[in-house]
Amino acid sequence: xxxxxxxxxxxxxxxxxxxxxxxxxxxxxxxxxxxxxxxxxxxxxxxxxxxxxxxxxxxxxxxxxxxxxxxxxxxxxxxxxxxxxxxxxxxxxxxxxxxxxxxxxxxxxxxxxxxxxxxxxxxxxxxxxxxxxxxxxxxxxxxxxxxxxxxxxxxxxxxxxxxxxxxxxxxxxxxxxxxxxxxxxxxxxxxxxxxxxxxxxxxxxxxxxxxxxxxxxxxxxxxxxxxxxxxxxxxxxxxxxxxxxxxxxxxxxxxxxxxxxxxxxxxxxxxxxxxxxx
Numbered sequence: 001x002x003x004x005x006x007x008x009x010x011x012x013x014x015x016x017x018x019x020x021x022x023x024x025x026x027x028x029x030x031x032x033x034x035x036x037x038x039x040x041x042x043x044x045x046x047x048x049x050x051x052x053x054x055x056x057x058x059x060x061x062x063x064x065x066x067x068x069x070x071x072x073x074x075x076x077x078x079x080x081x082x083x084x085x086x087x088x089x090x091x092x093x094x095x096x097x098x099x100x101x102x103x104x105x106x107x108x109x110x111x112x113x114x115x116x117x118x119x120x121x122x123x124x125x126x127x128x129x130x131x132x133x134x135x136x137x138x139x140x141x142x143x144x145x146x147x148x149x150x151x152x153x154x155x156x157x158x159x160x161x162x163x164x165x166x167x168x169x170x171x172x173x174x175x176x177x178x179x180x181x182x183x184x185x186x187x188x189x190x191x192x193x194x195x196x197x198x199x200x201x202x203x204x205x206x207x208x209x210x211x212x213x214x215x216x217x218x219x220x221x222x223x224x225x226x227x228x229x230x231x232x233x234x235x236x237x238x239x240x241x242x243x244x245x246x247x248x249x250x251x252x253x254x255x256x257x258x259x260x261x262x263x264x265x266x267x268x269x270x271x272x273x274x275x276x277x278x
Contacts, residue, residue, distance in 0.1 A: 001096065002075040004029040004066060005048075006057070010080050011039040018046040020086055024093045027071045033057050056152055058129040059104070059137070063148035070141055074099075077137040083107065084135060092136060100164030101143035104156055107133045107170065122167045125157025135170055205258065209251025216245030 003021040007014060007030060014030065021028045028048040032039065035052055043050045049069065055061040066075065076096055078084060106127070130152045139147065146159050156165050219241035 001025050001072050001093070002027040002029065002070050003093075004031060004069075004075060004077045005080040006031045006033065006053075006062060006077060007036075007039060007080045008033040009036055009039070011036055011042060013080060013086075014039050014048075015042045015046050017080055017086060018043055018048045020089055022047055024089070025072075029066070029069055031062065031065060056130075058152040059134055059147055060129060060150045060152055060154070063139070063144050067145055067148045070144065073141050075139055075141075075144060077134075077139070079133070079135055092138075096138045099138040100166045101140045102147065102156060102159060102163055102165045103138040104165075104167045105135045105137065105170045106167065107135050120169045122169055123157065124159075124165050124167050125155045126167070128153050128155050205251045205255035209248045209253075209255060211248070212244045212251065213248030216241045216243070216248055219244065 001024070003025050005014065005017055005021070005028075010017075018028055018030065030039075030043045030048045030050045031053045032050065033053055040050045051065065051069070053062065053065050055065070062077065066077070074096060076092060078089075078092070106122070129150070143159075143163055143165075146163060150158060156167050159165055220238070
């Protein structure tokens, strides 16, 4: 069985997806809808065959790109996006054993209350390929070949009658206003990784922290030595001394934590590189 991931800017997830898929099959493919060099390098290093797809992203065009790549009699095609979870792969692989020639899982609107179950069976000719988004598909080699001959405005119901075709609608993840995707926070992740990879957290945070702590301590010491009643200026100096000391302690603590984490990152990277080489 072959497994194919259809991706669009999924460099943060493609590595784990390919490694997980290789537990079930030796033939893992990645079709990129957008050219992403980082994603390509990660997928190649993990053992997948990567191809760039520049045509329409509907089922017939994807099938046309895959028909000459398939090594077995059946293929699982997965749209790797925020609605698909890696934990779904074992169940999907198991269900492929009893799947028809063509099984298409369309995304369902999570706010549509007409569907109470997780998936609903649809009429094969209810939607054209251009009208829907496919979450995953399971196709036999012949089924994939027949889909590749269709047009994007055709429907699964237009496939030859000798093929067993099943079209279902599955629930996608509900989107909330405060939900952040991995791509949204990737900027912060890159910044954090840079801080860990810089290997100088003691210089970036430790030295400024020591200076601020020393300045705050000196200000507090001078304020205490003045003696007598303190006016508003003295209170302001006291607050500044407290703030400088607090920031200094925080910076020193952060530098020590980042230094330890950087060492752990180096160890994990070394172990991962050794695993890839073996």
